[in-house]
Amino acid sequence: MQLRLTLILVALLAGGLAVAQDGAVRGDLTAEDLARVRAVTAPTTDFSRAENFEGKPAGAGTTTFAANADSFSHFLDNLSFEQEEQFKLGNALFRKIWVSSPSSTQASDGLGPLFNARGCQSCHIKDGRGHPPFEGQAENVSMFLRLSVPGGAGDPVYGTQLQDFAVPGLMAEGRMVIDYVEVPVTLDDGTVVSLRQPSYAVADLSYGPLAEDVMLSPRVANPMIGLGLVEQIPAEDILALADPDDADGDGISGRANWVVAPETGTEMLGRFGWKAGMASVRSQSASAFAGDIGISTPLVNRPFGDCTEGQAACLAMPTGEQERLGVSEAPDPVLDLVTFYAQTLGVPERRDVDEPAVLRGKAAFYGAGCASCHTPKFVTSRNAENPAHRFQLIWPYADFLLHDMGEGLADHRPEEQADGFEWRTPPLWGIGLTETVSGHTFFLHDGRARNLVEAILWHGGEAQAARDAFAAMSQTTRDDLVAFLESL
Ligand code: HEC
Ligand code: HEC
Ligand SMILES: [Ca+2]
Ligand SMILES: [Ca+2]
Ligand SMILES: [Ca+2]
Structure with missing residues (x-):
């Protein structure tokens, strides 16, 4: 597991460097702030306790009401009157x-x-x-x-x-x-x-x-939560995670879906919908x-x-x-x-971030390679039009890129640049409240998974190794991993 983790870290660092060489670095920050952002969004290696601000998936916009059926219906906590x-x-x-x-x-x-x-x-x-x-x-x-x-x-x-x-x-x-x-x-x-x-x-x-x-x-x-924050993740930070030809050989590529935005008629990075077909x-x-x-x-x-x-x-x-x-x-x-x-629906605060089982599950999540696609954190653009979306440390657990998820999940239907095997990594924030809010636990693009375990076991293609790592875990570790997902 330690080795796997190191590989992931190396992969992420390599991705970052590649982009720096391309010069496509987000333009909204000073060099000093960029360094701070890189430090704070680097994957953690310490699973002994919760990370700073981890319990606040939408940063200052995180909603803090008791968990109930209205949990996804609150506005960002930092909206003006x-x-x-x-x-x-x-x-x-x-x-x-x-x-x-x-x-x-x-x-x-x-x-x-x-x-x-x-x-x-x-x-x-x-x-x-x-x-x-x-x-x-x-x-x-x-x-x-x-x-x-x-x-x-x-x-x-x-x-x-x-x-x-x-x-x-x-x-x-x-x-x-x-x-x-x-x-x-x-x-x-x-x-x-x-x-x-x-x-x-x-x-x-x-x-x-x-x-x-x-x-x-x-x-x-x-789900509709946190979408305005997703929109304000600088495209450069998402593209830095793309590795279309799997240059680092970790079995995971990740491609951007470029779509023509009807507002401007220009190409923009797709990030919404199950195949990122909307910008x-x-x-x-x-x-x-x-x-x-x-x-x-x-x-x-x-x-x-x-x-x-x-x-x-x-x-x-x-x-x-x-x-x-x-x-x-x-x-x-x-x-x-x-x-x-x-754009202004908030994301609920996490529950139980410091529970030992949740922390063990988080380690298992990283160890299995889930975080290679379900990217834990980003910092939103300082130039966001709405101050409530500006410069927030957010925890969506997604790279919003397209991944080949194998024959099992394939719809065999392309959409824009996405092929019939590819799906966008969906955000996992709020996923633990699905039953509370929606009264069911059907997951994936067509709701075929009846619970989180089934959702994980459907992963194939680029995610086959992560899926196999999950299938190889002990029952206790699998339960811990699910406890972590339930806390999101
Ligand atoms: C008939 C069901 C249906 C209705 C009605 C509907 N949606 Fe959706 N919505 C969907 C589906 C299905 C998707 C995923 C589409 C895809 O994968 O391309 C979606 C996706 C979205 C997304 C992207 C979310 C994300 O995480 O990427 C937004 C935003 C959205 N809808 C807004 C709206 C708004 C606003 C309305 C009303 C004007 C609306 N929807 C009405 C079914 C619906
Ligand atoms: C190669 C990238 C990749 C890896 C690795 C990966 N996932 Fe995913 N995950 C996805 C994509 C893409 C989907 C959407 C698939 C679909 O809907 O058909 C998804 C969907 C999910 C969902 C359902 C989300 C929803 O809204 O319905 C859960 C839960 C999930 N993944 C958990 C995990 C866990 C746990 C691991 C590690 C064992 C993992 N994933 C590894 C890409 C990945
Ligand atoms: Ca790769
Ligand atoms: Ca009409
Ligand atoms: Ca029709």
Whole structure:
């Protein structure tokens, strides 16, 4: 374990040096501050006690309320009073239930014509993650299928996403069907864990067949916490962790997903979504309005949402823009407020950081190589527009880069630069509160893992060695590692 740890340290240092040589060092800091940031974000080697500020994942923005179902719904602790007001307006819009056009309540109409849900909060339940349909639950709210054909375009008829709802008078596109097969996995100590391997199909197609070569990618909604801080991690610090050709030979590469930002038309580092296909909270929110709810915004001006030329009935439905003569269904400042809300949700304080089991679990996490992708800490940009996001030591436990996670997790569907095997390392902050907030413990991009142990055992590809290290641990050490994750 000691050797493995040393290798990781060497790897991280080498990554840092490589970037220094490229000259791509973050530009917001003096040399002196840069040195301080490097020191404070260096991986720890002392697992005898908690690190300074480790209990505060969002720095000064960390929320300190008792853990309960509202734990993900608090604003950053360091917002100004005026910003709290803005947050509350954004919250109301995030929870708003949109209705179809025409309607007497013009301020809320424009839903669809095709949609997955009527509001943001329907999927990002309690500002937490979505889930696959529960037993006996027919509707797929909080999870959907992305669609595309080779080359990157959407299905010629069904577009980029399967909408399982439609406004009155229009047929929904179809229904996602999930079939699970139990696959037993034996750990080194003989313990057997059963993983459920999903397969996806579409039933009740209303607009003819899907393209023969269509690719499906299932996604549950991500938790909403800390996103404004993630946005303020300097791209240089994320890119410093990338090692696309695995130059250091540790089996882990990590690639950036470069995407064209709709705000500027320029390429930016993707960091949001399960494949890092979106560069900003604002663009992700605007595309959710259009694709998931069918609401146009000034940034993604698609009042027909995901309707395609192949869906004439959909394009013949009324939209909110027709009623309001070309004004977006969600006109300014709706997108600004929702974006602000999504950027200023806080991250709850950690629990039990000093518990011996948690500290042992943290050592096991580093020892197994989990921290090679689940990068513990960053310091946000000093130039962040919002003072609440500025120069904070944050602990997301993610590098936000793409990793080949092996055949088991592959969706075989590329997105921007990500291939069909790659997924973005998701942040782990708050993960221990999933059950408290969401009432379930379904993890990974499609919610297939029913608990943290299953989530770890699904890791393959670049993470195979880390997964195998976990499978080789004693039951006690595995429990400690889970106790550490539960404390995040
Ligand atoms: C039908 C369900 C659904 C609805 C409704 C929905 N989302 Fe999402 N959201 C998702 C899914 C699924 C993802 C992951 C998408 C991906 O991987 O590309 C996501 C991702 C996000 C992310 C990125 C989070 C991260 O950690 O990277 C943001 C921000 C977001 N949604 C905001 C919104 C906003 C704002 C609204 C309302 C306008 C909204 N969403 C409505 C399902 C939904
Ligand atoms: C090679 C990079 C890599 C390594 C190493 C790695 N992970 Fe991950 N981890 C990921 C990626 C990528 C995902 C998302 C996969 C998906 O959703 O299909 C993920 C997902 C997870 C999740 C579920 C997160 C969520 O929001 O659903 C947990 C928990 C987790 N990892 C824990 C660990 C632990 C513990 C280890 C060490 C034993 C580890 N990971 C090692 C890249 C890595
Ligand atoms: Ca569609
Ligand atoms: Ca490497
Ligand atoms: Ca609409």
